Amino acid sequence: MVSVSKLLLALPLFATALASDLSIVPISGTSMGAVQLADGNTRLYYQDSTTGAINAVVVSNVFTTGQSQGVSLLVPQDEVRKPTPVAVSLIAATGLEFVQLHVFFFSPENILSEYHWNETIGLFQGGASCVTCITNEGFVGVAGSDMLYAMANNATSPPTLRVGFVSAGSPGTISEAVNTGNGWSIASLTT
Numbered sequence: 001m002v003s004v005s006k007l008l009l010a011l012p013l014f015a016t017a018l019a020s021d022l023s024i025v026p027i028s029g030t031s032m033g034a035v036q037l038a039d040g041n042t043r044l045y046y047q048d049s050t051t052g053a054i055n056a057v058v059v060s061n062v063f064t065t066g067q068s069q070g071v072s073l074l075v076p077q078d079e080v081r082k083p084t085p086v087a088v089s090l091i092a093a094t095g096l097e098f099v100q101l102h103v104f105f106f107s108p109e110n111i112l113s114e115y116h117w118n119e120t121i122g123l124f125q126g127g128a129s130c131v132t133c134i135t136n137e138g139f140v141g142v143a144g145s146d147m148l149y150a151m152a153n154n155a156t157s158p159p160t161l162r163v164g165f166v167s168a169g170s171p172g173t174i175s176e177a178v179n180t181g182n183g184w185s186i187a188s189l190t191t
Contacts, residue, residue, distance in 0.1 A: 025068045027057070031146070033088035037098060040066060045074060045086050045103045052082035054105060054115075074103065075115055079127055081106040087150035091159045104134070104150050104163050112139040112165055112177065137184045139177055140168040147174065156180065 029046035036042045040061035047054050054075035060066035084105045091100040101117040103126075113135040115126030126133055141148075145166040153160040158181035167175035170188040177186045 025057070025071065027055075027071070029055075030083040031086045033086040033103070033150070035088050035090040035098075035101060037090075037092065042066070043088070043101065045088055047080065047082070047084055047086060047105070048077075052077040052080055054080055054084075054086060054103065074124060075105065075113075075126060079107055079113065081108050081110060083146075085146045085148035087148045087163065089150035089152040089161060089163075091152045091154055091161075100152075100159075102150060102152070102161060104148060106141050106148070106165075107135070110141045110143050110168065111135060112137070112141055112163065134163065134177060134179075134184055137177070137186075139165075139175075139184075139186055142166045142168050142171050 027046065028049045030049045032044055032046035034042060034044045042059040042061070044057040044059065045054055046057070053073055055071055056074040057071050058069040060069055087104045089102045089104075090098055091102075092098045098117075099119050103115045105113055107113045113126070114130070114133040115124050116130075116133060117124045126135070128135070130136065147164070147166045149162075149164040151162045153162075160181075161179040163177045164174050165177075166173075167186065167188065169175070173189045175186055175188045177184050179185075
């Protein structure tokens with residue numbers, strides 16, 4: 001008969017054998033944001049803790065039933081503050097398709113920045129050449145602040161995007177950049 005203590009000693013070997021059979025996707029990040037479609041299809045965006053770049057992960061469903069479809073570079077490290085918060089918003093059409101996906105972060109100069117995917121173009125746009133991105137508005141965040149959120153309201157026409165952060169222009173409160181389809185505007189939280 002095998003004693004309980006001998007079984008407990010063998011447990012780490014059993015766990016190591018199980019772990020080696022799994023296909024773990026190596027990810028080491030400092031911050032992340034995600035969105036999910038109605039069918040469970042998920043997009044994760046995280047800042048790589050080694051390079052400082054923002055990577056995209058496509059997952060076919062919730063982790064218990066889905067799997068990674070791949071990891072790819074979205075935002076090059078020279079466009080991203082290290083560390084930066086990451087916020088994501090999704091504008092979805094009826095059904096399972098998404099129309100726009102927005103990834104927000106801070107640049108090394110603390111400029112509120114964006115990469116976005118639009119169904120009419122079919123690829124991500126971002127950086128200094130993106131004339132529709134919030135990056136070109138020049139909204140400056142407080143250096144080192146990790147406060148950042150993003151929301152999209154699909155019920156309005158056109159959809160409304162909201163991005164909250166601590167602005168260098170009003171460092172004692174939260175400011176919000178809003179786009180209702182006519183470009184970006186900014187306001188601070190008031191009573």
